[in-house]
Amino acid sequence: MPQEVKLEYDPKNMPFRRLGSSGLRVPLFSLGGWLTLGGTVVGDPVKDIIKTAFEHGINMFDNAEAYAAGRSEEEIGRVIKELGLRRTDLIITTKLFWGVRRGPNAGGLSRKHIIEGAKESLERLQLDYVDVIFAHRPDHTVPMEEIVRAFNFVIEKGWALYWATSEWSAQQIEEAHHIASKLNLIAPIAEQCKHHMLHRERAEKEYEPLYRNYNLGTTVFSALAGGLLTGKYNDGIPEDSRLAVQTEKQFTDQAAHLRTPEGKVLIEKIKALTALAENELQCKVSHLALAWVARQPQTSTVILGASRPEHVVDNLKALEVLPKLIPEILEKIEGILGTKPEPWPTFGRPELDAFGGARGRGRAGLLVLFCPCKEFGALGGNDLFVDPPPPKSTCKSNAGLSH
Structure with a gap:
């Protein structure tokens, strides 16, 4: 039944x-x-x-x-x-x-x-x-x-x-x-x-x-x-936090790392990221x-x-x-953290994105990464909205992007 x-x-x-x-x-x-x-x-x-x-x-x-x-x-x-x-x-x-x-x-x-x-x-x-x-x-x-x-x-x-x-x-x-x-x-x-x-x-x-x-x-x-x-x-490390109370190796190692000089540098970067979130994105x-x-x-x-x-x-x-998350914000994030992986070497050939298209061009079905217009921001064709439906694009940029 x-x-x-x-x-x-x-x-x-x-x-x-x-x-x-x-x-x-x-x-x-x-x-x-x-x-x-x-x-x-x-x-x-x-x-x-x-x-x-x-x-x-x-x-x-x-x-x-x-x-x-x-x-x-x-x-x-x-x-x-x-x-x-x-x-x-x-x-x-x-x-x-x-x-x-x-x-x-x-x-x-x-x-x-x-x-x-x-x-x-x-x-x-x-x-x-x-x-x-x-x-x-x-x-x-x-x-x-x-x-x-x-x-x-x-x-x-x-x-x-x-x-x-x-x-x-x-x-x-x-x-x-x-x-x-x-x-x-x-x-x-x-x-x-x-x-x-x-x-x-x-x-x-x-x-x-x-x-x-x-x-x-x-x-x-x-x-x-x-x-x-x-x-x-x-x-x-707050006394009631996961890094303080968990005894698994991954947590004890992370807690130990935060006390190292490298860990302290990382915390300073996160503080700068926190300021960016609060001051520029109000979040x-x-x-x-x-x-x-x-x-x-x-x-x-x-x-x-x-x-x-x-x-x-x-x-x-x-x-x-x-x-x-417009390009300017993403650039500031990378400027703070510097964690973007090095691209695969192209040996002088034109650089391509991860999906075989020219860098900076969108493709239907994928998120738009570098659109200069702010209408869609971070969202693109890969997002399927149940309610409400995605808005119709009125993008006027000349970047040749596909929303």
């Missing part, structure tokens, strides 16, 4: 983009469960966070079997039932690799764990299928053909609609596509990668051929650089950082984290900043 729908979905003004080469439309901002949902936040507060996100246009929820040892999936599954959300309104993703228990076959990307892990994730989520299932990390101990075939088996069984990768190298993703093409199987449609103002090389340079050759999508995590780009560490530096990632042409969705409902509402103010 179908579950009663208690809460109807209204996308509000959330832009939607296609996830890579697939037909799946995903919201520009989604919500992730890492550390918080099922971890530091359990019970009714989880419901409040997800309900707030859903009511503000977020209908995509990212998870993993390893998040809080499976409890994150359990919490999200419970909340979906309790809120009475229609399954077809939702985009649910999960990831496999680490498993939830110890054992020689309890993790990794063997056919055994991919199949058993997928079934266990669905049980915890109380769902018949997930929309996208990710390989949470590469597995050098398993033949790539076995991995590709196993994820295709999961799709054939109807347990997932698509599969994708997370933190894979460009070479590994290329190999998966090659094998899928050779065997007439489904290739990964997206990569879940770290991408923020301070970490750009992989997403913007290493994956560049994958965007061009396969229209690879990205579901971006750590857009706020673990909290650095919120400005909360501008005056030291928080966190809003600027999220909008900056969202405007990147390769970004399909930016995964938000939240431990309280108000965090979701505040983060979505980044949508208001997007149209303000």
Whole structure:
């Protein structure tokens, strides 16, 4: 018997983009469960966070079997039932690799764990299928053909609609596509990668051929650089902050780095970025950082984290900043941070953009990067608005751009 729908979905003004080469439309901002949902936040507060996100246009929820040892999936599954959300309104993703228990076959990307892990994730989520299932990390101990075939088996069984990768190298993703093409199987449609103002090389340079050759999508995590780009560490490490209380190596290493001379230089740059956000854009530096990632042409969705409902509402103010990211502002950001990757050498030939067009020219279906007119700002043809529809272009610039 179908579950009663208690809460109807209204996308509000959330832009939607296609996830890579697939037909799946995903919201520009989604919500992730890492550390918080099922971890530091359990019970009714989880419901409040997800309900707030859903009511503000977020209908995509990212998870993993390893998040809080499976409890994150359990919490999200419970909340979906309790809120009475229609399954077809939702985009649910999960990831496999680490498993939830110890054992020689309890993790990794063997056919055994991919199949058993997928079934266990669905049980915890109380769902018949997930929309996208990710390989949470590469597995050098398993033949790539076995991995590709196993994820295709999961799709054939109807347990997932698509599969994708997370933190894979460009070479590994290329190999998966090659094998899928050779065997007439489904290739990964997206990569879940770290991408923020301070970490750009992989997403913007290493994956560049994958965007061009396969229209690879990205579901971006750590857009706020673990909290650095919120400005909360501008005056030291607060006692109740993640860097102060978390004991995982990635957090202790980051805390230690901030105390080094290089870390102090970085904080000064973030202070300058904070001043730019507040004085010229009238927003928080966190809003600027999220909008900056969202405007990147390769970004399909930016995964938000939240431990309280108000965090979701505040983060979505980044949508208001997007149209303000005109070329002059972007140049000032680069002047402060200096993190733009060096382009591939052209050996004297005319420089091309990441998608094969002349630098400075737009292309239908992609974000306009360098339009001198301010009508569209950072948004372009890659954004699919559910409500309202995109405005008709009246651009009078002579840059030859395609909005």
